Amino acid sequence: MDVIEDWRSEAIDLGCTRCERRYPLDQVLNLCACGAPLSTAYDLNRIARSLDRAELASRGSDLWRYREMLPVRDLAHRVTLGEGWTPLVDLARLGAQLGADTLLLKDESLNPTNSFKARGMAVAVSRATELGLDHLAIPSAGNAGCALAAYAARAGLRASVFVPDDTPRAFVDECRAHGAEVELVHGLIHDCARMVLAGRETRGWFDVSTLKEPYRLEGKKTLGYELAEQLGWSLPDVVIYPTGGGTGLVGMWKAFAELESLGWIGPHRPRMVSVQAAGCAPIVRAFHAGLERAEPWENARTFALGLRVPSAVADFLMLKALRESGGTAIAVSEEAIAEAGRELARIEGVFPSPEGAACWAAARALQESGWLRPGTRTVLFNTGGWYKYADGWREALGL
Numbered sequence: 001m002d003v004i005e006d007w008r009s010e011a012i013d014l015g016c017t018r019c020e021r022r023y024p025l026d027q028v029l030n031l032c033a034c035g036a037p038l039s040t041a042y043d044l045n046r047i048a049r050s051l052d053r054a055e056l057a058s059r060g061s062d063l064w065r066y067r068e069m070l071p072v073r074d075l076a077h078r079v080t081l082g083e084g085w086t087p088l089v090d091l092a093r094l095g096a097q098l099g100a101d102t103l104l105l106k107d108e109s110l111n112p113t114n115s116f117k118a119r120g121m122a123v124a125v126s127r128a129t130e131l132g133l134d135h136l137a138i139p140s141a142g143n144a145g146c147a148l149a150a151y152a153a154r155a156g157l158r159a160s161v162f163v164p165d166d167t168p169r170a171f172v173d174e175c176r177a178h179g180a181e182v183e184l185v186h187g188l189i190h191d192c193a194r195m196v197l198a199g200r201e202t203r204g205w206f207d208v209s210t211l212k213e214p215y216r217l218e219g220k221k222t223l224g225y226e227l228a229e230q231l232g233w234s235l236p237d238v239v240i241y242p243t244g245g246g247t248g249l250v251g252m253w254k255a256f257a258e259l260e261s262l263g264w265i266g267p268h269r270p271r272m273v274s275v276q277a278a279g280c281a282p283i284v285r286a287f288h289a290g291l292e293r294a295e296p297w298e299n300a301r302t303f304a305l306g307l308r309v310p311s312a313v314a315d316f317l318m319l320k321a322l323r324e325s326g327g328t329a330i331a332v333s334e335e336a337i338a339e340a341g342r343e344l345a346r347i348e349g350v351f352p353s354p355e356g357a358a359c360w361a362a363a364r365a366l367q368e369s370g371w372l373r374p375g376t377r378t379v380l381f382n383t384g385g386w387y388k389y390a391d392g393w394r395e396a397l398g399l
Contacts (some may be wrong), residue, residue, distance in 0.1 A: 004060075007075040010068050014214050017317055025071065028131050030212050032171040038214040039254065040071045044261040048257065052293050053264045056229065061085040063119055063222040069258060070123060071218050077130040079155045081112035083122045084222055088230050088379070091348050094360070099374035101379035104236070105350060106227065106381050113174070115353070116386035117147035120216030120247060125151040126209050127215040134158060137205040139192030141244065141305040142171035143384050148208060149178035160205055162192035167305070170388040188300055190310050210245030211314040217254070220247045224255025228265055229378065236270045237376040240362055242355035242383055243274040243283055243329075244309035246318040253321040270379075272327035274318060275355075275362040277302035279303050281331035282311060283318055288329065292316050303392035304337055304354035306383060328371060336361040341386075354389055354396075356382030 014023040017034035023029055025040075032038055047068045059065035063084030072078055072207045072319040088104045095103030108116035121144070128136055137160040138148050145161035152159035161175045165184040175182045185192045196207050209218060228235055235256065241249050249272060276284050280300035286293065296311040312318070322329055332340075341357035344350045352360075366372035386393060393399065 004024060004067075004075055007067060009070055009073045010047050011071040011073065012041045012043055014038045015041050017314075025073075026131070028133065028206070030207055031313070037211040037217070037317065040214055040218055042069055042258070048262045052300075053229075053233065053262075060069060063122070063219065063226075066222055066225050069195045069225070071215055072123065072126045072130060074130060077126055079126045079129060079151050079200070080122055081118065081150065081154060083111050083118040083219075083224060084108040086110050088356065089348070089350060091350075091380075093347050094343065098363060098372070098378075100372075100378050101375045102236075102377040103363075104379045105348075105380055106354075107350065108381065108383050109353065109356075109385035113143070113146045113150050114388065115143040115147065116220070116223070116248060116381075117143045117384075118151075120219040121147035121151045121208075123219035124213060124215040124267055125155050125157065128157065129155050130207060130210070133206045135160070135203070136208050137196045137199060137207040138162070138208050139189050139196050141189050141308055142167050142388060143305060143306060144210070145182070146174045146178075147172055149175040149180035152180065153178040157206075160199070160203070162187055162195050164192065168388055170390070174388075188308060188310060190296070210247055210312070211250070216398070217247055217251050220251035221258075222251075223248055223381075224252035226258065228256075228259055233265055235268055236379045237272060238372060239270040239380065240273040240275060240359045240366075240380045242304070242307060242358050242381060243318060244306045244355075245312050246274070246283070246314050248337070248381070248383070249274060249321060250314050250317045253325070254385055259365070269325050272322055272325040273362060273366070274322055274327070275358045276329065276331050277307040277337070277358065278302050278331045278333045280308050280310060283332045284317060285327040286315065287319055287322055292319060294319070294367040302334060302337075302354075303389070303396060304358055305389070306353070306355045307358065315363040328366075330365060331360045332358050332361040332365060334396065336365070340364070342397055343394065350382065352382040353384035353386060355384065356380070
């Protein structure tokens with residue numbers, strides 16, 4: 001257990017990711033006035049002078065070990081369920097099939113509420129508490145709603161969750177068990193988002209949609225900090241990441257820049273890969289068309305519900321990270337996702353979320369195309385557990 005006697009955050013202010021306008025930290029904000037996401041800035045020079053990366057080893061095994069680089073300024077406002085510091089699982093047998101020097105799986109299913117959404121929501125709810133907010137609302141494909149419900153309950157805040165009406169019962173039940181108000185919406189996550197936006201004036205809640213508030217990004221960037229620390233302060237050659245709203249991809253790219261500014265890593269960056277489902281691939285389409293923004297995807301369909309995101313407010317940030325890293329974007333079929341899930345479960349003993357399975361399907365396809373070269377050190381991300389997707393997996397695998 002980390003005994004925290006030196007809590008401090010070196011957060012300075014918020015900056016727009018497009019127009020670079022600055023905002024004070026104590027202002028309650030969603031997006032910049034120009035409509036783009038906001039990002040927290042830190043006094044990285046001061047952190048570099050005062051914190052040696054070796055000191056982290058004596059801290060707790062959660063994402064708050066990076067507290068100087070997080071925006072929560074008062075320990076009393078931290079809301080935690082033990083999120084972060086998830087394992088890197090060596091996929092040696094599948095790696096040998098791939099010809100990879102090293103193939104690792106960052107298994108986010110071991111977070112509270114069984115997914116990576118716990119990272120962002122821990123920080124967002126902590127900051128909401130610090131800013132005096134009392135009612136939070138979110139559109140969700142499932143996992144984000146569960147995480148908000150749990151962390152809001154932990155903080156004593158109200159939560160309203162809007163999910164598509166075909167969302168598996170396990171997600172809905174978990175949200176309700178934590179005391180959240182759940183509304184089933186006919187449509188997809190963007191239809192849910194419209195309802196959350198409309199209720200800001202009439203219901204008075206604060207919208208914690210993906211990248212429509214500043215702080216979920218800060219929790220998700222700890223994926224990048226952990227990756228570097230767990231790999232001995234180096235980064236892999238390739239990161240393969242399932243992309244819906246894209247907070248994790250954008251967050252890791254931010255983390256790598258911060259780590260280099262701190263002097264904790266060098267200039268090497270992994271090639272970032274965005275994985276989407278063939279039935280909903282707006283980022284893939286925009287990337288290969290050379291566009292800076294992604295057109296909304298019509299009739300989005302996939303049982304990897306976290307990938308069923310027809311449009312994302314941070315599309316331009318994802319596309320920028322992919323191009324700056326020399327990465328790519330790839331769509332995989334439902335059949336490929338199912339087969340990848342079967343292989344991970346039967347060969348490596350890891351039964352992933354469909355989104356996690358999509359990453360292994362993408363790795364196989366990239367190896368077959370020659371893009372993923374032999375001898376690379378590659379990290380896949382499993383963003384959640386399998387059991388909330390049990391009905392989808394049962395149908396996909398014929399169980």
